Each structure stands twice: as C-alpha cells, then as structure tokens.
Amino acid sequence: MWYPNKTLLAWLLVLVAGATSVRAEVKVGAPFPELAASFVGGTLPAREGRVVLIDFWATWCSPCKASFPFYNALQTELAPRGFTLIAVSVDEKAGPYEDFVKRFKPTFTTVRDGDQKLVSSVQPAAMPTCYLLDRHGVLRLVHSGFHGDADGRKLRAEIIKLLDEKP
Amino acid sequence: MKFSAIILPSLLLVCAVSGCSSAKLTRVQPWERATLADYTMRPDRDSLHTAMSEHIYFSREASSGGRGVGGSGCGCN
Numbered sequence: 207m208w209y210p211n212k213t214l215l216a217w218l219l220v221l222v223a224g225a226t227s228v229r230a231e232v233k234v235g236a237p238f239p240e241l242a243a244s245f246v247g248g249t250l251p252a253r254e255g256r257v258v259l260i261d262f263w264a265t266w267c268s269p270c271k272a273s274f275p276f277y278n279a280l281q282t283e284l285a286p287r288g289f290t291l292i293a294v295s296v297d298e299k300a301g302p303y304e305d306f307v308k309r310f311k312p313t314f315t316t317v318r319d320g321d322q323k324l325v326s327s328v329q330p331a332a333m334p335t336c337y338l339l340d341r342h343g344v345l346r347l348v349h350s351g352f353h354g355d356a357d358g359r360k361l362r363a364e365i366i367k368l369l370d371e372k373p
Numbered sequence: 374m375k376f377s378a379i380i381l382p383s384l385l386l387v388c389a390v391s392g393c394s395s396a397k398l399t400r401v402q403p404w405e406r407a408t409l410a411d412y413t414m415r416p417d418r419d420s421l422h423t424a425m426s427e428h429i430y431f432s433r434e435a436s437s438g439g440r441g442v443g444g445s446g447c448g449c450n
Contacts, residue, residue: 333404
C-alpha cells in the first residue's frame with residue numbers, strides 16, 4: 207500500500223491553502239467606495255459631517271423586509287441629531303424594487319444598484335449588511351444580517367455612540 | 374525513482390488543484406441570489422407533491438419526517 211510522505215502532504219496543504227478564496231470585503235477603518243460614482247443621476251443626501259449608515263438589501267431577502275420598519279423609526283428619531291441612512295438595493299430588476307418601496311414607504315433614501323457595481327466593490331458577506339460611517343466618513347462598523355430587536359438595539363447604540371463623538 | 378515518486382505526483386496535483394484558486398471560477402455571491410431565493414426554487418412549493426413524496430418515502434422506508442430545512446436558497450443570514 208502506498209502512503210503519501212511528508213513532502214507530498216506539505217504540497218497538498220499549500221495547494222489547499224492557495225485554493226481558498228479570500229474575500230475582498232471592505233473592512234473597518236478602510237475608506238468606503240464613493241457612492242456618487244455608482245448612482246449617476248440619482249439623488250443622494252448630504253453626508254458631510256453626518257453619521258451615515260449604508261445598508262445593502264434586496265427585495266428577495268426576508269431579513270431585509272424585517273429591517274425596514276426599524277430603519278424608518280431610526281431615521282425619524284436620529285436624523286435631527288445628524289444621522290443619515292442610505293439603503294442600497296441590489297435588485298437587478300426595477301419592478302420588484304419599486305413595488306417594495308411603495309409598500310414599505312421608507313422615510314430614508316433608497317437607491318438601486320441595478321448593475322451591482324457598488325455592491326461588487328464592497329462585497330458584503332450576506333444580505334442585508336450595513337456599514338456605519340462616522341462624521342469623518344471613516345468606516346466604523348460592519349454588521350451582517352438582521353435578527354430583530356437585538357440587532358436593532360445594537361445598531362442604535364453604535365449610532366448614538368458615534369453621534370455623541372465630538373465632530 | 375525520486376522524480377517519479379514525489380515530484381511527478383506533486384506536479385500533477387498542482388495542475389489538478391490550481392484551477393480551484395482561479396478568480397474566473399463562478400461563485401454565487403450573496404447579492405446574486407435572487408433566483409435562488411425565488412419561490413419556484415423551494416422544494417416544498419407544491420404541497421400535493423410533498424404529501425405524495427412523504428407517502429412514498431413512508432411506504433418504502435417505514436419512516437417519515439426529517440425533511441424540514443429552515444430558510445430558502447437566498448443564504449440570508
């Protein structure tokens with residue numbers, strides 16, 4: 207019977223390590239890709255000096271649906287303190303996106319990344335994933351998924367912490 | 374002897390596995406799962422078909438259940 211020796215096993219380990227794909231997701235502390243370049247003609251709110259939450263979502267994603275009522279309340283509560291929420295849909299088709307927006311009536315800005323250019327450069331690990339930027343535009347938190355009240359409380363606390371920081 | 378026993382298999386292994394690290398391989402990303410999350414992709418979308426399958430399985434294996442899997446194909450969370 208033939209058994210692989212140490213050299214062959216070492217080769218195998220190197221190959222398996224090399225075959226593992228490395229995600230190029232945007233990390234905390236790194237600059238966030240420019241939004242305006244991805245939505246030519248779209249209307250984006252002013253972000254200078256504000257705490258910004260950028261949420262990637264899709265109409266076919268159930269947790270995303272669950273997050274919208276929470277985000278509506280969050281925007282209403284914290285916008286006067288300098289908070290801005292931008293929800294970026296990754297839907298390729300306009301129809302489901304427009305129906306969703308009509309149904310949920312978001313009080314915050316929603317845009318559609320129809321050609322998935324922005325989401326491809328950000329590479330979120332799951333749907334939904336949100337990115338929290340401080341008043342200087344530095345990425346401070348990445349949060350994947352939405353599991354109801356527990357996630358809502360956590361996000362709200364992080365946003366308030368950034369709002370309380372001195373500009 | 375050494376070439377055929379170690380280096381040659383290693384080279385063959387490199388050729389075989391190196392394709393796995395190619396960036397050109399198609400990987401379904403989280404934002405590309407709209408089709409997978411569609412209702413028509415659910416295995417239990419037809420209740421009559423599910424009931425018939427369950428009945429056949431029970432008749433054949435004398436056991437039932439154990440089919441339930443949470444979530445759809447979208448990979449959300």
